[in-house]
Amino acid sequence: MEEQTLTVELGERSYPIIIGKALLQQAPELLKDAGVLSKSKLMVITDQHVAPQYLEPLLTVLTSAGYQVESSVIEPGEQSKSLADYEKIMTEAIRAGLDRKSAILALGGGVVGDLAGFVAATYMRGIDFVQMPTTLLAHDSSVGGKVAINHSLGKNLIGAFHQPKAVIYDTSTLRTLPKREVAAGFAEVVKHGLIADESFVNWLERESEALWSLEPEVLAKAIYQGCRVKAEIVSADETEQGQRALLNLGHTFGHAFEALSSYSTLNHGEAISIGMCIAAKLAERIGFAQPGTYERTRHVLSLYRLPTAWPAGLTPEAVLESMKRDKKTVGGKLALVLPRSIGSVEVVKDVDEEVIMRVMREEV
Ligand code: NAD
Numbered sequence: 001m002e003e004q005t006l007t008v009e010l011g012e013r014s015y016p017i018i019i020g021k022a023l024l025q026q027a028p029e030l031l032k033d034a035g036v037l038s039k040s041k042l043m044v045i046t047d048q049h050v051a052p053q054y055l056e057p058l059l060t061v062l063t064s065a066g067y068q069v070e071s072s073v074i075e076p077g078e079q080s081k082s083l084a085d086y087e088k089i090m091t092e093a094i095r096a097g098l099d100r101k102s103a104i105l106a107l108g109g110g111v112v113g114d115l116a117g118f119v120a121a122t123y124m125r126g127i128d129f130v131q132m133p134t135t136l137l138a139h140d141s142s143v144g145g146k147v148a149i150n151h152s153l154g155k156n157l158i159g160a161f162h163q164p165k166a167v168i169y170d171t172s173t174l175r176t177l178p179k180r181e182v183a184a185g186f187a188e189v190v191k192h193g194l195i196a197d198e199s200f201v202n203w204l205e206r207e208s209e210a211l212w213s214l215e216p217e218v219l220a221k222a223i224y225q226g227c228r229v230k231a232e233i234v235s236a237d238e239t240e241q242g243q244r245a246l247l248n249l250g251h252t253f254g255h256a257f258e259a260l261s262s263y264s265t266l267n268h269g270e271a272i273s274i275g276m277c278i279a280a281k282l283a284e285r286i287g288f289a290q291p292g293t294y295e296r297t298r299h300v301l302s303l304y305r306l307p308t309a310w311p312a313g314l315t316p317e318a319v320l321e322s323m324k325r326d327k328k329t330v331g332g333k334l335a336l337v338l339p340r341s342i343g344s345v346e347v348v349k350d351v352d353e354e355v356i357m358r359v360m361r362e363e364v
């Protein structure tokens with residue numbers, strides 16, 4: 001199958017999301033099309049899981065095409081989205097002589113993308129960067145220009161909006177992704193359906209077996225549709241003044257679950273899977289959602305082997321406290337994204353805390 005391209009439109013600017021097999025081998029041409037020319041020095045940032053498989057071949061094609069390329073390899077995992085790693089990469093970039101015409105290539109999952117993107121956003125007040133996602137979850141994180149690192153007091157607290165020049169999504173890289181990470185990625189794919197497209201959810205239900213076994217054609221379609229929903233919402237609201245908040249379905253609960261499990265027992269996708277289920281149950285309970293929305297939400301997530309039940313060991317009190325500290329809250333008021341039906345969500349302000357507590361207590 002040929003590659004597919006989507007465009008993220010941002011006023012005067014736009015950038016392509018290119019999805020297809022073996023795209024890393026075509027990196028020089030794709031970079032040139034995106035305006036990253038061979039006179040600019042490049043720095044590839046990746047992690048220790050991705051590097052052994054995909055770094056050398058990428059460096060080889062780029063060097064053969066005349067690019068001068070440096071690379072920096074971080075330890076895998078959320079703890080690398082840190083000030084310490086940020087400083088380390090900055091030091092490497094300065095020593096390597098990257099200048100304002102240089103570009104950063106983020107080869108990896110959301111951790112690499114967020115960290116490398118934040119380096120690019122701030123190196124010499126901002127240089128170009130290109131996202132090269134290698135996880136399914138990164139269909140979400142690589143699109144939209146939110147880049148960030150964590151502070152010890154909270155996740156993604158230090159960041160910027162910095163849009164990539166292009167997203168080059170080589171779906172062949174997903175073959176080596178551990179199954180638990182595949183499932184986590186599907187949580188965000190399903191989220192994009194639940195937010196905006198009921199027919200996509202129907203399709204995700206029908207094709208779950210083919211998708212779970214990463215059949216190339218259906219997988220590319222799922223990534224395309226997920227990116228399309230994200231790209232449309234980002235195009236309408238680049239800096240999260242309104243509509244973009246809808247992408248946080250399941251995330252206020254999910255961030256609390258992640259934080260309270262110290263980012264170890266639950267990964268991001270698992271946490272938001274449970275979060276989307278609780279949001280749907282709550283929405284039905286207050287008469288906001290169509291009956292059956294919760295059951296469908298739970299069903300489609302369970303097809304992708306995602307958890308849908310309350311995370312063991314967490315108390316509703318602690319979850320509510322953590323939700324109030326989320327940076328999405330303004331003035332301590334909880335604004336939740338709740339479904340109306342499958343494929344349609346809204347931001348609901350001032351949901352009664354007592355009702356939230358009651359729904360959570362039933363789940364424990
Ligand atoms: P990740 O980058 O940690 O990748 C998951 C694991 O898979 C890691 O161990 C990684 O080394 C490994 N891996 C990556 N690609 C591989 C491959 N092809 N083969 C084998 N192993 C591979 O995590 P993620 O789930 O991709 O991203 C999570 C991060 O994304 C979180 O930090 C989250 O905050 C962020 N995020 C950002 C946005 C955004 O808009 N910026 C949106 C959603 C999530």
Ligand code: ZN
Pocket residue numbers: 140188251268272
């Ligand atoms: Zn997410």
